[in-house]
Amino acid sequence: MAAGTTDPAWKKRLQRKPLPDKSGRVLKLLKQFELSQWRTPDEIAGTQFKQLSRLLAHAQSTIPHYAATTAHIVPADATALRAGRWLDIPVLKRATVNRLGNELLSKEIPPAHGSLDPIYTSGTTGLPVRVVRTRHALDYWSAFTTRDHIWHNRDIDGTLAAIRSSEKNFALYPKGTHHIAWGSKDGVFKTGPSLSLNVSTAIPDMAEWIVRQQPDYILTMPNIIKRLAPWCQENGVTFEGLKEISVIGEMCGDLLRQLSQEAWSVPLHDVYSSREVGYIALQCPINNHYHVQSEGLYLEILDEEDLPCTPGQSGRVVATTLRNFAMPLIRYEIGDHAIMGEPCNCGRGLPVIKSILGREQDVLVLPDGKQSWTLLGSPDVRDFMNMAPIIQYQFAHVADTKIEVRLIVKRPVLPAEEAEIIAWVQKKFAWPFDVVFAYPENLPLTKAGKFKDFVVET
Ligand SMILES: [Zn+2]
Numbered sequence: 001m002a003a004g005t006t007d008p009a010w011k012k013r014l015q016r017k018p019l020p021d022k023s024g025r026v027l028k029l030l031k032q033f034e035l036s037q038w039r040t041p042d043e044i045a046g047t048q049f050k051q052l053s054r055l056l057a058h059a060q061s062t063i064p065h066y067a068a069t070t071a072h073i074v075p076a077d078a079t080a081l082r083a084g085r086w087l088d089i090p091v092l093k094r095a096t097v098n099r100l101g102n103e104l105l106s107k108e109i110p111p112a113h114g115s116l117d118p119i120y121t122s123g124t125t126g127l128p129v130r131v132v133r134t135r136h137a138l139d140y141w142s143a144f145t146t147r148d149h150i151w152h153n154r155d156i157d158g159t160l161a162a163i164r165s166s167e168k169n170f171a172l173y174p175k176g177t178h179h180i181a182w183g184s185k186d187g188v189f190k191t192g193p194s195l196s197l198n199v200s201t202a203i204p205d206m207a208e209w210i211v212r213q214q215p216d217y218i219l220t221m222p223n224i225i226k227r228l229a230p231w232c233q234e235n236g237v238t239f240e241g242l243k244e245i246s247v248i249g250e251m252c253g254d255l256l257r258q259l260s261q262e263a264w265s266v267p268l269h270d271v272y273s274s275r276e277v278g279y280i281a282l283q284c285p286i287n288n289h290y291h292v293q294s295e296g297l298y299l300e301i302l303d304e305e306d307l308p309c310t311p312g313q314s315g316r317v318v319a320t321t322l323r324n325f326a327m328p329l330i331r332y333e334i335g336d337h338a339i340m341g342e343p344c345n346c347g348r349g350l351p352v353i354k355s356i357l358g359r360e361q362d363v364l365v366l367p368d369g370k371q372s373w374t375l376l377g378s379p380d381v382r383d384f385m386n387m388a389p390i391i392q393y394q395f396a397h398v399a400d401t402k403i404e405v406r407l408i409v410k411r412p413v414l415p416a417e418e419a420e421i422i423a424w425v426q427k428k429f430a431w432p433f434d435v436v437f438a439y440p441e442n443l444p445l446t447k448a449g450k451f452k453d454f455v456v457e458t
Contacts, residue, residue: 007153013189014150022139026188029143029295030150036295037348044349045082048298051322052086053078059328062106066330091306091318092332097129097276105132109326112136116326121275122448131276137324140296144279146188147293151285152244152269156182158216160194163206163224164248166449171196173205176213192216199224199449203231216243222250222377223451227392229263230385239264246271250450251358253377254288272356274334277319281353289341291350297321299351300331301340314339314357314373335360337373362454366431367401374429376453384424388417394443395425397456403433406440413437 014031018024036044056075059066069090074080097104109116114135122128133141149156160182171177176197181187183194195213197206199221206228210218218239225247232238245260245268252270260268272281272290277297281290292299298320301309309315317336321329336359341352357373364372374395384390389410396404403425407413413421422435445451 007150009155010150010153022142023188025139026142026146029139030146030188033143033147033295037291037350039349041343041349041351044294044351048294048322049078049082049086052298052320053081055320055322055325055328056081056089056330058106058108058325059330062108063104063328065100065103066328070330087306087308089331091302092330094127094129094333094335097131097329097332098127101130104327104329106326106328109134113325119275129276131324131329132327133278133324134326137278137296137321137326140323141278142183142188144282144293144296145183148246148269148271148282151282152246153285154217154244156189156191158192158243159213160192160217160219161197161210161213161215162194163197163199163201163218163220164449165196166199166445166447171198173197173201173209176209199445203227204235207232207235207237210239210242211237214239214241216241218242218245220245220247221450222247222252222256223445225256225259225268229259230391232263239266242266244269248273249448251356251362251377253355253375253379255377255379255381257288258379258382272353274319274336277321277329277332277334280317280319280334284344284346284348284352286346287344289344289355290353291344291348292353294350296323299353301338301353309340311340311342311352312354316360317356337363362452362456364397364429364454364456366429372430374454380428384421384428387420387424388413392443394452395429395454397454397458398436399434399458401431401434402436403429404436404438406438406443408441408443409439413439 014034016027018028053075056070056073060070060075073085073089116132116134117138118130118132120128120130165171176195179194181194182191195215197209225245242264244266247256247268248271257268260266269283273279279293279296280299281292284291300318301315302318303309303313303315314337317334317338318331319334320331337357339354339357341354344352362374364374366372390407391410392408394406396406398404405421405425418437425435426432
């Protein structure tokens with residue numbers, strides 16, 4: 001495939017001369033990205049290790065924690081780092097970032113990296129962390145947002161509907177809120193308007209709002225699509241003019257992509273990011289797997305012995321933020337598990353993540369101590385959904401050998417249907433679990449508006 005983007009509208013936008021303001025800085029990065037994505041994996045790793053060497057030297061000399069934990073490493077030797085020395089740097093746990101707080105802040109932040117922007121993230125593990133980013137790091141954030149639009153050939157003159165805010169009393173049905181642009185008003189390129197609706201909106205109201213607003217694009221979380229798509233299909237509701245759906249914040253599998261095609265005949269793309277480290281990987285323009293955003297972070301997937309996983313093997317996601325010199329996160333263990341992929345046939349040299357398995361606490365520990373991924377994003381979940389009139393479900397590991405199946409249903413489930421579900425659960429989770437049923441009125445979202453298909457309550 002030829003280098004660069006193929007969409008003429010995007011080609012024209014990228015040909016603009018960068019100005020010294022935010023949009024100019026981001027445009028400059030995008031021009032670099034247009035080239036860097038096609039470099040070979042070897043070239044990309046070479047560039048990354050030069051940056052890692054600079055980052056480590058900066059961290060050692062201005063942050064006492066890294067001076068102590070990496071005293072045995074000579075940062076200037078990028079070749080030695082790449083040859084394996086990098087693996088001698090201890091992995092940074094979320095609990096350590098939580099405990100150290102501002103001690104991870106550099107004493108000498110390069111003035112050219114601009115103003116500082118702190119964020120707090122509560123995370124799903126209940127360990128809040130505070131990360132301080134520079135303007136320079138946020139320019140990369142903006143550039144990756146735009147790269148996602150370029151990769152998926154979005155018409156940014158269109159209307160974007162975001163159903164992602166869980167903020168109390170914000171963007172409530174029936175109005176939602178209206179904004180003049182997709183992102184902040186000083187974005188990189190002029191865009192069409194955007195709209196917001198709170199995630200707590202009831203599904204029929206949400207569908208009505210979308211029909212009324214006629215957006216070109218929808219940005220939301222997987223749990224919304226899982227409920228909205230079947231509802232629309234059953235009630236014959238289509239979204240005229242809708243071109244694509246993007247999802248963030250929760251696990252996305254092929255099941256979700258199928259639901260989107262069946263309900264609205266539109267593609268669905270996933271974005272893999274975290275608040276602390278920013279964009280991790282974007283979905284490939286032509287495949288359902290992900291490309292690591294190597295210009296912004298160095299990503300490792302490590303096995304149980306902290307060694308790099310080979311393609312096909314699953315392990316813990318460990319990221320190093322390459323651009324944030326205010327509070328660098330070096331070998332930070334995000335808490336996710338993923339599978340490394342083979343190089344991509346699209347021609348991009350950016351490393352491939354085959355799939356993202358979930359957070360640490362989503363692992364089902366079987367009674368024999370073995371760990372198992374519940375993989376509730378895979379298409380075989382449809383078999384289960386078809387066994388009874390299920391609207392929404394949650395599986396809870398409530399005791400060593402017991403799974404509680406929580407169901408919201410259209411009518412009472414028959415004993416024969418429950419029996420079928422029990423057999424499915426035992427097969428899916430690979431253990432003869434004692435399966436019990438609960439029929440709650442609703443299944444609540446987390447404070448951040450997320451929903452978990454599987455919870456551990458042992
Ligand atoms: Zn690709």
